[in-house]
Amino acid sequence: MSTTLLPPPRETEIDPGAGGGGGWTGVRLVTAVIPPSRLEQLQAAAAAGGATGMTVSDAGGYGRQRGHSATWMGAEYQIDFVPKLQVELLVSAADADRVVDALVAFVRTGRIGDGKVWVTPVESVTRIRTGEAGLDAL
Ligand SMILES: Nc1ncnc2c1ncn2[C@@H]1O[C@H](COP(=O)(O)OP(=O)(O)OP(=O)(O)O)[C@@H](O)[C@H]1O
Numbered sequence: 635m636s637t638t639l640l641p642p643p644r645e646t647e648i649d650p651g652a653g654g655g656g657g658w659t660g661v662r663l664v665t666a667v668i669p670p671s672r673l674e675q676l677q678a679a680a681a682a683g684g685a686t687g688m689t690v691s692d693a694g695g696y697g698r699q700r701g702h703s704a705t706w707m708g709a710e711y712q713i714d715f716v717p718k719l720q721v722e723l724l725v726s727a728a729d730a731d732r733v734v735d736a737l738v739a740f741v742r743t744g745r746i747g748d749g750k751v752w753v754t755p756v757e758s759v760t761r762i763r764t765g766e767a768g769l770d771a772l
């Protein structure tokens with residue numbers, strides 16, 4: 635008996651977002667945490683990448699440098715949670731890489747604290763007005 639070695643399935647064939655009872659939605663959630671001053675550049679990147687909408691929230695966080703120190707009335711203290719914006723964009727799986735690439739290109743200054751962007755699979759999306767689901771809901 636011979637064993638056939640199959641190549642690993644491509645990402646488009648096994649949707650890691652399928653989850654328990656979910657199905658293939660073809661939708662990805664792009665989450666970015668950026669300095670508030672870079673929102674305009676992010677909006678331009680989102681448009682260039684084909685994103686149709688976004689949610690922006692005030693956030694605070696730190697990365698590898700763990701905040702920064704500041705001085706008030708001669709006393710030095712540590713600011714752990716640096717003000718940031720958290721941006722969420724639902725996009726098609728086909729557009730996700732383009733959105734991330736555009737976002738990195740437009741938002742980047744090269745300085746520490748430029749931010750982070752990550753992509754997660756989405757199990758279900760529904761447009762409330764129409765009941766459309768999945769890619770049709772974007
Ligand atoms: N590991 C993480 N998990 C969750 N959120 C993170 C993580 N790292 C960074 N963030 C969020 O992203 C924001 C920006 O991170 P930041 O750009 O400082 O990342 P970094 O890895 O320290 O990169 P750099 O060295 O360029 O500063 C943080 O304020 C925080 O809100």
Ligand SMILES: [Mg+2]
Binds near residue numbers: 746
């Ligand atoms: Mg940092």
